Amino acid sequence: MAETESRLDELKGFAEDALKTAMQAGAEWCDVSCGRTADTSVDVENGSIKSVDLTSNRAFVVRAFVGGAQGVSSATGFAAEDLAAGARDAVAMARAAQPDPDFRSLPEPAALEEVDGLFDERIVAMTPAEAVEMAVRNIEGAREVDGDVIISGGVSLDATESAFASSTGIRLDKRSTSMEAAFFCIVRRGDDSGSFYEFDMGRMFEDVQPEVCGRIATEQALRFLGARKAATKPMSMVLGPLASFSFLRSLASSTNAESIQRRRSFMVGRLDTTVASPLVSITDDGLIPRGIFSGRADGEGAARKRVTLFENGVFTAMLHNAYTAGKADAPNTGHGGRTGGIRPTNLAVSLGEITAEEIIADTEEGIYINMGSVTPDAASGDISASVDFGFKIENGKLAYPVINTMVSGDIFEFLGNIDAISSDYREEPGNKLPTIRIRNVQVSGSQ
Amino acid sequence: MAMADRKDVARALMDRAAALGVTFADLRVIRGESTRAQVQDERADRLAHDVSMGAGLRVLVDEAWGFAGTDEIRPAALEDALDKAVAMARASTDHVADKGSVATVKPIEAVERVEAKIDPRSVDIGEKMDLLLRLEKAALDDRGDRIVNSIVVYADGVGEELLVNTMGTCIVRETMRCAVSCLFVASDGKIFQRAGEAYANRAGFEVAKELDPEATTIRIARIADVQLGAKRPPAGNFPVVFHPSVTGLLMHEALGHNAEADAVWAGESILVGRLGDQIASDKVTVYDDPTYPHSYGSYQYDAEGVPGQKRVIIENGVLRNYLHSLETADKFGVSPNGAARAQGFLHRPIVRMSNTYMAPGKDPLEDIFSGIDRGVYLKDGSWGYVFVDKGQFVCHATQAQMIEHGKPGEPLRDVSVSGMMLETLMDVEAIADDFEMDKPGMCGKNGQGAPVNCGGPHVRVKRLVVGGV
Secondary structure, three states: OHHHHHHHHHHHHHHHHHHHHHHHOOOOEEEEEEEEEEEEEEEEEOOEEEEEEEEEEEEEEEEEEEOOEEEEEEEEOOOHHHHHHHHHHHHHHHHHOOOOOOOOOOOOOOOOOOOOOOOOHHHHHOOHHHHHHHHHHHHHHHHHHOOOOEEEEEEEEEEEEEEEEEOOOOEEEEEEEEEEEEEEEEEEEOOEEEEEEEEEEEOOHHHOOOOOHHHHHHHHHHHOOOOEOOEOEEEEEEEOHHHHHHHHHHHHHOOEHHHHHOOOOOOOOOOOOEOOOOOOOEEEOOOOOOOOOOOOEOOOOOEOOOEEEEEOOEEOOOEOOHHHHHHHOOOOOOOEOOOOOEOOOOEEEOOOOEOHHHHHHOOOEEEEEEEOOOOOOOOOOEEEEEOOEEEEEEOOEEEEEEOOOEEEEEHHHHHHOEEEEEEEEEEEOOEEEEEEEEEEEEEEOEO | OOHHHHHHHHHHHHHHHHHOOOOEEEEEEEEEEEEEEEEEOOEEEEEEEEEEEEEEEEEEEOOEEEEEEEOOOOHHHHHHHHHHHHHHHHHHHHHOOOOOOOOOOOOOEEEEOOOOOOOHHHOOHHHHHHHHHHHHHHHHHHHHHHEEEEEEEEEEEEEEEEEEEOOOOEEEEEEEEEEEEEEEEEEOOOOEEEEEEEEEEOOOOHHHHOOOHHHOHHHHHHHHHHHOOOEOOOOEEEEEEEOHHHHHHHHHHHHHHHHEHHHHHOOOOOOOOOOOOEOOOOOOOEEEOOOOOOOOOOOOEOOOOOEOOOEEEEEOOEEOOOEOOHHHHHHHOOOOOOOEEOOOOOOOOEEOOOEEEEOOOOEOHHHHHOOOOEEEEEEEEEEEEEEOOOOEEEEEEEEEEEEEOOEEEEEEOOEEEEEEHHHHHHOEEEEEOOOEOOOOEEEEEOOEEEEEEEEEOOEEEEEEEEOOO
16 A cells, blocks of 8 residues: 555656646646556457456656647656656647637636545456456356357456646546456357357446356357348337447537537537437436546546436537636536547436336337447438347347348437337446337338 | 667567577567647647657467566566566466467568658648648638538657567667548538548658648538538448448458458458458459558568568459468468557557558449449448458448439438448459559557558449448
């Protein structure tokens, strides 16, 4: 523990020194982050341990503003003197860039809500041999389902320590961990093949079941044998938990205030209007304990806020960083990236009253998508996507797996046609992933 | 300290690795520097500079691989990294069913340099910003208020890498790449359409300086504008003509990833056991070539010190070669062909493509469209992916046109198409005598990015599934 404190103190000292150097060099605003990351990963290929990798590095980012113009200097692998040079470099670039009158300020210090469960000493203490054992149990689990399964993937353990300092007086430090297992399994029967991907991830040891992904992926892969094209016609589309996860995250990303202010988003002019079915209510909550996207503060040191993005189908709020909040004279929601940009965190979706199984049973004809990226073009809102892992629904049942089949439409048609959200869900820490049905989606497959 | 001056320390480390009983070890010490400037809506208000330095050390011990990546390159730190890599390998020795190995190759001592007219580090940041502002202004002057958001970005990366291994190879590699990318969003007040493009080479600042606004930013802004009047593409199965950018994307995604020998060895690729088979129309010949002059995916030596070489993947429809690393070459009993690449010092070398393209055919361009009563012409390929086990691929084009009565007609919005790789290669009906290879980008695999390029001629395919409405 003393060693950890000493390393954090060193990072805090680096951040403080770089901040001081940048301000002396003429920065009007500045923030600095310094971090140290250590990762262990066990890669599996061809049903065998391929390699065990251990990586570690220190990195810093200095961001300086002059007249609203931004200069960023960053480094991976550095000596103390490099930080001072980096700080001066950031200021020189901010001076060289053109002033931006829309920049108002960096975030001010504020009380931060504590978020538990983002660091687990047990993950830090795990040995590479233990990670290898976890990977081996995934291989064994997969082979118990299908002796000839082709399995690849791996187990990874990550630990980060970082310090943050800004010219407005924010001083932060944190330690965080994450653990992930992810495996892709292929089963073959002659010329036919089925495949599937399964993962589990979390910030705390007990939130991850790192030894079962191989088995689950293989069980699912078997279901995809014998796939064929679906017919070309409009029908219902049911997004399973993993498919709804990517769809809803792309929807949350569209509430990015920068994209809307810059007029490059299909959400321009839609605030406070109905954009979706009344079933759709989504809150971004980066403060959920143990959440995979949780944290007390965003990349700029601003306090994270809970934001209701959609309520009963109405687009109610945008996600902001310091720049967009200043430009709009709106509260900063604390969704800023380290050097700009805006990202959603954990999403809480209002659940429905019937189960996923009941939704499928209630669908006469449709496409069920287990996993895949059914997401809109960020500007036009057009959707044209492949059904990578899906089934044809006939008479309320998953009839057969589909291949070489696509779905398409427009984001607002899709949102307006949502007619069911399940009451049950898959849970990834901080995120409940329900099943969603969308009526009248164009499917393209066979003639 | 220059990389050449670190050779003695690196060689001593390889001697130490050999003394520790490793079968094979290699060390890559890398220093890189990059600059990025962004102009958005007529203001150059974002500049960034990044420096990275570190080492990646890989060992093969008792047929198990271990790797350590570190940002410290002092001799003592490298010795520590070696010990860690050996410990990593030993952590898995009992569980390696597919034994690790490497092909034995003749050691090479060499220096790789990039032929650049203008070192980007010698160019003032102000000149880089002015260039971006000029490129953007030309497009905005041309399109007026129809363009509601514009972003033009300049990025360069210059680096030096020392590569040594226990076979005696010692190479100092210079890397240099320059890129300009642009994105224009057009709106009529109701709908929004965007178009973008990247211009990038393994070369110096001349990549940016020689750009003609008419052929770059103005062209892209006009595409975004035209797209406002475009119709939604139709749904179903249609004859399709690929623009060279789409042909290249398809060769990279659908074919190239399947031809990576690690996927073949693992039994994942649909090309397992197909060497020597007719897998495509006999009109089709496809190469992957890291020696293509100045191209974004080019290199002289790969990340294992093997000379990059032009590889024929398909010749007149017959599958001829896979892409190999030292390990896959040993397992397949062939000579390595220089296809191992690594993103940086925190990453192990893995099998990757470089510049992947279909060779031009003999048909005049106008003949490619003739005979199609109703089809889709896919232009400006933007992204794609493949599931190698099935060969199912997706290709996305940011603009398209209907083909009616043998001619390209009304514009269509962005659209994805899906197909099965082996069927599609057999369904190639005509290949034009033109050629373009201008689709530079970053290819992702196993969490690593690698600069690549792709291209080819216009190609007609009998039918594909079009994801329209």
